[in-house]
Amino acid sequence: MKISNKTSNRNSEESFLVENAELILPWLTHQQLANLSLTSKSLHKLSLSITLNRIKDASRNLENFPIPFLNNNNNHNQNHPYSYFLYTPSLLLSNNIPRYQPWGDNSVTSSNPTTVYNGNDDDELVSLVDVVGCDCGEVCGDGCGCLGFCDDVGRECGPGCFCEVGCGNRVSRNGVAVRVKIVRCGGHKGWGLFADQVVHKGQFLFQYAGELLTTKEAQRRQQYYDELSSRGRFSSALLVVREHLPSGNACLRLNIDATRIGNVARFVNHSCDGGNLSTKLIRSSGALFPRLCFFALKDIQKDEELTFSYGEIRKRSSGLPCYCNSPSCLGTLPSEDT
C-alpha cells in the first residue's frame, strides 16, 4: 500500500496532538477545538471530554466554587454547550490582557510571556508610590480607618493593609461569594446568571470584573459592538459607571469591558423593574480604582435569575429589544452615549 506524504503528515500531526492532548487542548478556543474535533475520531473524543470539563466551571478554577453552564434548550440555534471568554476574577488593565488561557489551570498567561497573572489580587491596579492602609492586625474591628464611605464610594481594607485575607472588611476582594450558574435563557436574551442557593437581602455576591478602559477606547469599542449587535447574535459586556457629586457634576467614570475577559457578572441581564441586585462602588485601601460590587436587593431564591437595571436612559432610537418580561418593561434596552 502506498501512503502519500500528505496523508502520512496528517497522521503524524494527529498522533502528536493525541499524545500531547493534555498539554495542548486546554489552551484552544472553542472554535479551534470544534475544528479539531472534525479531523479524527480520537480527537473528536478528546475534544468532547474537554468540552464537558469546560461546562462544569466557567471560572476555570479561579473562583471559590465551580460555576457551571446549563443549556436545556432544544432549539438548534441556541444549542451552545458553553460561552467562550477568558476569565479574570478582578479588574485588569487593558494593556495586560492574556491572549490565551488554559481551562483548568490557576493562571492567566499574558500576551507578554514573562507576565503571569495569578488571578487572586489586583496588584496591577495598586499605586506603588502611595500604598496606604490600616495596621489593625490580623482582623479589623469597628475602629478600622478603612471602614465607611467617601463621596458615595464604600471603603474596604486592601493591598495596603496589614490585616489578613479573613478580615471581615474585605468582602468584595475574595471572589464570587455565592453559588451561581450560567443558564441559557429561552427567547432572545442569550445566557443569564442564576442563583444556585438562597441569597439574603444585603449579601455581597460578586464584583464586575474585566478590562479597565480609557474613555476613548470605550467609545471606540462601543461603536464596534453596536455594529456587531445590529447584525444580531452578539452580546457586549461593556459597562460604563458614572458617579455624580451632589452638585450633579460627574466625579468618577469607570469603563469596564468584560466582553473578551471578565467574570460571572458579565452574564447578568437587564430588567426594567430594577431586578434583584443593586450595585455599589467600593474602593480598597491602596488600590487606584474602585470596584463595582453587586449586592442582593431582596431575598433571592435558588434558581431565580439575577438581574439589575442597566440604566434609565434610552438614547439610541434603534435600541435593542428588551425581553426582561417584567410588567414595567419599556420594550428596549437602556442605551447611553459612551
Ligand SMILES: C[S@@+](CC[C@H](N)C(=O)[O-])C[C@H]1O[C@@H](n2cnc3c(N)ncnc32)[C@H](O)[C@@H]1O
Ligand atoms: C452583559 S451581557 C449579559 C449576558 C448575555 N445575555 C450573554 O448571553 O452573554 C449584556 C447583553 O445581554 C443581552 N441582554 C441583557 N438583558 C437583556 C434583556 N432584558 N433583553 C434582551 N437582551 C438582553 C443584550 O444583548 C446585552 O447587550
